[in-house]
Amino acid sequence: MNKDRPIGVFDSGIGGLSVLKQFVRFMPYEKYIYLGDNAHVPYGNKSAETVKEYAKECTEFLLDKKVKMIVVACNTVSAVAMDVVRSVSDVPVIEMIKPAAGAALRATVNGKIAVIGTRATINSKAYSNEILKLSDSKKIKVLSEACPLFVPIIEEGWIRHDATRLIIEEYLNDLYKTGVDTLVLGCTHYPMLAKLLTEIYPGLTLIDSGEHAAVSAVRVLAESSVLKEERNEYVVKPEIEFFVSDLPANFNEQAQRFLGFEVNSPKRVVPGRSLPK
């Protein structure tokens, strides 16, 4: 396979940009295609059947763009639709849950891990089941907490607001008091709160799914000899093509906040219908 092919990343919206940011951090010399299926956002409150259908369309859209890897930068798809994504993809697939679950197990010292996410992700028990499955030890304890206000407050851009601090403390103080030492950010939006979380709870090790997914991707691409040559130039704007299924007014502003650099305007596409099939 050609090393110059892009890496394809998709999510139901903009949360997956925190994952893309980690990929760019470790592999800035790669080309990326990002698809935000925001005409269907959020996936979390839809049936597994519908999510599988959307995930299949997104995967096929990216394969049509000749990507060399599919990154499922979406916790809902990672939890309920990986069978469909893997069945249609002929390139390696990276998802969110397993890398983060493994990282949490490696990070915890006292065996007490907390997982936070949207209500849908927490109710699915995808992270806690994966952590307990990977763990060969009876000593692991996993606690979970849904933090439904985090996504809207992050999308509002209130990353360091006093209200945000109060919301964090309301959701997490009791959890913190149980003595957990590791906190899995089980929603792709949440890395935006990492600095504030570290400030409030300096004793916690935060697990950013995107970071561990990116390192898994380095490994998988390198083992298949399709990782591009390393380049270290000062790249203000990595090579990323953005596609969305709906065009929200503030996409660029939101994207810049997630990625930390200016982005090109996205192209609007309809994944299911834009394909020749």
Place this chain on the structure above:
Amino acid sequence: MNKDRPIGVFDSGIGGLSVLKQFVRFMPYEKYIYLGDNAHVPYGNKSAETVKEYAKECTEFLLDKKVKMIVVACNTVSAVAMDVVRSVSDVPVIEMIKPAAGAALRATVNGKIAVIGTRATINSKAYSNEILKLSDSKKIKVLSEACPLFVPIIEEGWIRHDATRLIIEEYLNDLYKTGVDTLVLGCTHYPMLAKLLTEIYPGLTLIDSGEHAAVSAVRVLAESSVLKEERNEYVVKPEIEFFVSDLPANFNEQAQRFLGFEVNSPKRVVPGRSLPK
């Protein structure tokens, strides 16, 4: 080469343990040999000739242990003695400066990068020269500041003390006011202060050499097909053999503080003399 061979890591003392921590974070399933040449610590105030001799002995000690990779977890050796390390090593070598310099260039948005380190590292200009060499842009500005009190205060274990906060502010407030957006932790001890630095300067992106060296290592090992199979079990104590050239009373306590988990007691060795050659 056999995948089961360990990865060899050396430093003049315990600072390299912050590098080892990053390797363990991303590759917990690997075996490690750590050599702290603390009979000769610190390397920073010794002549390049002497440092080269020590580095050669450390490298040969690790090669004798059949390592599959040498990690030079020491800024001084990375700055002045890589020619010697590479000339005696028949396995891949990872050093500290280039991965961090590249990461800083990728991380900065406004092109203003600060480097902090020991007086010796800052005087050597190793980081700023490498950053400017890698950069193809005239827009990059690199500022530096030696922070000589950081190492002793970290070794005293005062990671969150009010004195530490005052010392940080004394060294870095003026630097911060120049508008730098990226801070290279150019000393392997400094990641111990990362949380406090982020708290004081939330706008800064910190560059931890060990993290980027570890991801480079994943790449290099994967491309040579000598990365071990991924395992995600709950590993409280990764498989690490510790060697030191002097036995300080508090090695285990210090090591645990750097690594975040308990360690086996180190064996005392004399690198130059323990070899059959």
